[in-house]
Amino acid sequence: MNPLELTLGIMTAVGGFVDISELVFAAKAGSMFGYALIWVFALATGGIMVFGEMSGRVAAVAKQPVFNLMRHRLGLKLGLVTLFASLIANLITCAAEIGGVALVLRYLTGAPYLLMAVLAAAVLMASMWVLPFKWIERIYGLLGLFMLAFIAALVAIHAPWGKIAGGFVPQVPHGLSTKEYLVFAYFAVAIVSAVMFPYEAYFYSSGGIEEEWGPKDLPMNKVTCTAGFGLGSLLSIAILASSAQLFTPANVSPELLGSSALEVAIPFGWIGLVIALLGMLFAISGAAIETCMANAYSISQFFGWEWGRHRKPWDAPRFTVTWTVLFVAALAIILTGIDPMQLVEYAVLFSILVLPLTYLPLLLLAGDKSYMKEHANGRFGKTLGWFYFALITAAALGALPLYVLTSGGQG
Amino acid sequence: MKPSDPLKVVSQLLDLPLIDCNGNYCGIVDDVAFTGGGGKEARLDALLVGPGAYRGRMPRWAMWLVRKIAGDRMTRVPIAKVKSIDSAVHLTGAAEKLSLHDVENRVRAHIPRVGAM
Amino acid sequence: MRKLLLLLLVSCAACSKGPQADAPAISEARSLAAEWALVNQQAAEQKLTAPYVRTMHASIHQQLQTAATSLTQPHSVYGREIHALLKEPDAASPGALRARADRLKQIEDSLESA
Numbered sequence: 001m002n003p004l005e006l007t008l009g010i011m012t013a014v015g016g017f018v019d020i021s022e023l024v025f026a027a028k029a030g031s032m033f034g035y036a037l038i039w040v041f042a043l044a045t046g047g048i049m050v051f052g053e054m055s056g057r058v059a060a061v062a063k064q065p066v067f068n069l070m071r072h073r074l075g076l077k078l079g080l081v082t083l084f085a086s087l088i089a090n091l092i093t094c095a096a097e098i099g100g101v102a103l104v105l106r107y108l109t110g111a112p113y114l115l116m117a118v119l120a121a122a123v124l125m126a127s128m129w130v131l132p133f134k135w136i137e138r139i140y141g142l143l144g145l146f147m148l149a150f151i152a153a154l155v156a157i158h159a160p161w162g163k164i165a166g167g168f169v170p171q172v173p174h175g176l177s178t179k180e181y182l183v184f185a186y187f188a189v190a191i192v193s194a195v196m197f198p199y200e201a202y203f204y205s206s207g208g209i210e211e212e213w214g215p216k217d218l219p220m221n222k223v224t225c226t227a228g229f230g231l232g233s234l235l236s237i238a239i240l241a242s243s244a245q246l247f248t249p250a251n252v253s254p255e256l257l258g259s260s261a262l263e264v265a266i267p268f269g270w271i272g273l274v275i276a277l278l279g280m281l282f283a284i285s286g287a288a289i290e291t292c293m294a295n296a297y298s299i300s301q302f303f304g305w306e307w308g309r310h311r312k313p314w315d316a317p318r319f320t321v322t323w324t325v326l327f328v329a330a331l332a333i334i335l336t337g338i339d340p341m342q343l344v345e346y347a348v349l350f351s352i353l354v355l356p357l358t359y360l361p362l363l364l365l366a367g368d369k370s371y372m373k374e375h376a377n378g379r380f381g382k383t384l385g386w387f388y389f390a391l392i393t394a395a396a397l398g399a400l401p402l403y404v405l406t407s408g409g410q411g
Numbered sequence: 412m413k414p415s416d417p418l419k420v421v422s423q424l425l426d427l428p429l430i431d432c433n434g435n436y437c438g439i440v441d442d443v444a445f446t447g448g449g450g451k452e453a454r455l456d457a458l459l460v461g462p463g464a465y466r467g468r469m470p471r472w473a474m475w476l477v478r479k480i481a482g483d484r485m486t487r488v489p490i491a492k493v494k495s496i497d498s499a500v501h502l503t504g505a506a507e508k509l510s511l512h513d514v515e516n517r518v519r520a521h522i523p524r525v526g527a528m
Numbered sequence: 529m530r531k532l533l534l535l536l537l538v539s540c541a542a543c544s545k546g547p548q549a550d551a552p553a554i555s556e557a558r559s560l561a562a563e564w565a566l567v568n569q570q571a572a573e574q575k576l577t578a579p580y581v582r583t584m585h586a587s588i589h590q591q592l593q594t595a596a597t598s599l600t601q602p603h604s605v606y607g608r609e610i611h612a613l614l615k616e617p618d619a620a621s622p623g624a625l626r627a628r629a630d631r632l633k634q635i636e637d638s639l640e641s642a
Contacts, residue, residue, distance in 0.1 A: 062498045064428065069498065071439065072426040076468050079426070110579030130526050177640060250566055251629055253559040256587050258580065262566060269575040277580075304428050304439035304460070306515060312527045317518040371498055410552035 006220055012137055013228025015144030018235050019287035020100035020257065021093075021194035021344050023280065026236045027254040027263075028409070029187050030243030038167030038237055040188045044195035045233035047388040049225050051359055054366035054377070054385065055201040056221035059208030062371040066205040067301035069371065070361040082357045083302050089350040090199045090295045091326065095333035096347045097288035098124075099340025100257060104281045107258045108274070114335060121331040124288055128323060133210040133309035140286030146279030147235050149264045149272060154238045156267035157245055164241050179406070186402040186409045189395045193352035195233070196392065199294035201362060206297040210310045215375065239263065257341065292330065296323035345408050352399045355392045363389055414455070414493040428499045429460065429488070429511065437506035437515075442467055444487065458493070458500065460511060461485040486510050545600040547639050550607075553595040554639070557610045558632035560595070564588050565625035572622070585618040606635045 029037040055066050062069060071079040101124075102117035109116070127136060172184065213221065242263035247254060254260065257280075264276035293309070300307035300319040307319040314320070334340065363385045367377040377385060403409075418424060420443055429438045441464035447453040462477050463485030469477065477483075488509055494501045506512040547554075567584045570576050596602070596610045613628050 064498045068428045076426060076441075076465065107580050107583050108577075110582050130528055132528055135528070179640075247566075251558065251562040251633055252566060253555070255556060255559055255563065255591055256584065258584055258587070259563055261580070262570065265570055265575050270577050273576055273580060300436075301428070302439075304436055306436050312524075314519055314522040314524050314527075317515055317522050320522055321518060407552050410555065 006223060008138065009220060009224040010228040010231070011145060012141030013224055014232040015147065015283065016141040016286045017229060017232025018144070018147055018283045020096055020284050020340070021348050022236045023239060023260050024257065024341065024344050025187065025190050025194050026239040027243045027260045029191065030240035031247035031253045033173060033184060033187065034244045034248060035163050035167030035241060036171055036173045037187055037191060038164065038240060039170045040191045041195065041233055041237050041240065042168055044192045045229055047192070047391065048196050048200060049229050050384050050388055051196070051201050051362060052204050052229060053222055053225040054362055055205035056208045056213065056225065057218060057375060058362065058365050058372070059205045060213035060217050060221060061215055061373065061375045062365070063209070065209050065297065065301050066202060066362055066365070067298045069365050071302055073361045073364060079302065083298060085354045085357060086198050086298060087295055089347065089354045090291045091330055092343060092350055093197060093199060093347040094288055094291035094295070094326065094330040096340050096343035097284050097291060098330050099334045099343055100284040101281060101288060102334065103257045103340060104277055104284065107261065108277050108281070117331060117334045121327060124285060125324065125327050128289060128293070128309065129313055133207065136289060136309065137207065140282055140289065143282035144279060144286055146275050147283055149275045149279055150235055150238045150242065153264040153267050153272065154242050157242065159241055159245050182402060183406045183409055185398065186406045189352060189399050189402055190348045190409065192392065192395045193348045193355065196355060197351050198354055198358040199291045201358065202294040202297055203290045210308050218375065292323050292327050295326050349399055349403055352392070352396050356389065356396050359389060359392060412496045414490050414496065418496065424496060424500070427496070429502060430499045431502045431504065431506040431509070431511070433505055435506050437511035440500055441465060455490050457490055458488040459485055460488060547601065547604065549600050551636065551639050553598050554606050554632055554636050557592060557595045557613065558629050558636055560588050560592050561613055561625050561629035561632060565622040565629060568619065568625065569622040589614070606632065
């Protein structure tokens, strides 16, 4: 393991962990339920570690990305259903991320939102055209480390560390009304969805092929997934904890994306505000690119086209056209004027419904000795994998009823 | 695995990606064709690649949609052109020679060759 | 069967109007008022940038307008409170905004216990 590569990989994973949905739900969860949902973030992070590691291992050993092998495993018809479902979920997520970037640019500059959306889309598409894969991943991932300002802010406001530690213990708050219990359950489902978004596994596994991983990279894959995602989730937990500390006493249940940045402005002033907004800008930008590329990967791999940003755009022409069209489609959704915060709700809902379809083929593939040989899931891996599959299936079944009963978490 | 080895068509061949001799992706095994007929020995003859090959695998209404979106072209890859099969089907020849990159090349003509690192 | 359907329709109609139906909008307005107060307090302490404050004010106002428009009983006590909030200037004092948020919170709590 090259220590520099490993460190860069972990830092990239940390900086790229948070996206708009985690920002929004962490802040709201903290203000509404204090520290009581921290354990759900931790539990969901365990899930993305497990499936992230599997998707990287499948890429390194079978030398094929998840969607290629998924179609082989599920067949054409069920494969098409999975492709279509994940396409919709990722497209809505991509639109929410572009909207998020536009909002942050507006907070930074005061310029009109729709103009910022067009500018953001143009800059992100230019990045995807000009930069090879590794540079795209590294630049946005490392610049996303500005998000560490949220952890610094949590320290600066003298957070109650005992209560935060207590939040890691699975719990349901006492004395809630029936409606509040339903809202709590909705937030738990939404957090699982936001942390385990399907695009993450597709992007990570395709990235492994882009970087030509082999069995020798398996230890790095494991460390990147555990340390990178683990440390990254601390950013979300810091946002939640600061929200509990600052917003709950003020009766604020953050309705706006910009509210999270107040968590850093309160202890550090306008410099902290700007750093927090820059962190949000790069983290959400990285997520916009990832969701778009994940969709382009999925379509190209499903139909056997040339794909990847390790090739020049004209060497993978249908892949290039696909991500261009998808980005423009996501921008078009934003230009209809729909509130990006509403898109975040839809993205989280659609994604949790698709998650079991996404992760089941991956779980089966990672345990298949004919592809994975001696690197197939062991007993521990299988147990963890099936535990998380059961969890996301339960979450998927409860998502729609909870969304309707709680008016999307409003109560 | 070689194509002459015993293999299970559905679980070990169908829907695998095709990779040519230069390492380029050039399609998916969308269906297979056999020689022989009733009462005769059936032999794997060719791999069928392209949306036209979905005909036997999808209901009529879905095939109508596929034809509207992607057309119904189909390329036959003779089994003799298959070098080996593992998590992909590896071909002996280049995708261009097997007419597997025709659409890719048509699209490529419209992509500007500027600016990318 | 027809009677059951009629009962269901009447129940739905009853639920879709009135304070209980307006509860999410009241909760949102309360939170926005409190957020507005927090922004103005931090702005007064020079902790925020001008573009950020302008954007937050515009967004808060827009969301409050949406909440006000969605009310099924706009002339109720809470409806008048939300419309009064909309009339506040952007740079309203944090104290005044918090007082409005507190009043909406009281209404919210009374609806929940009803």
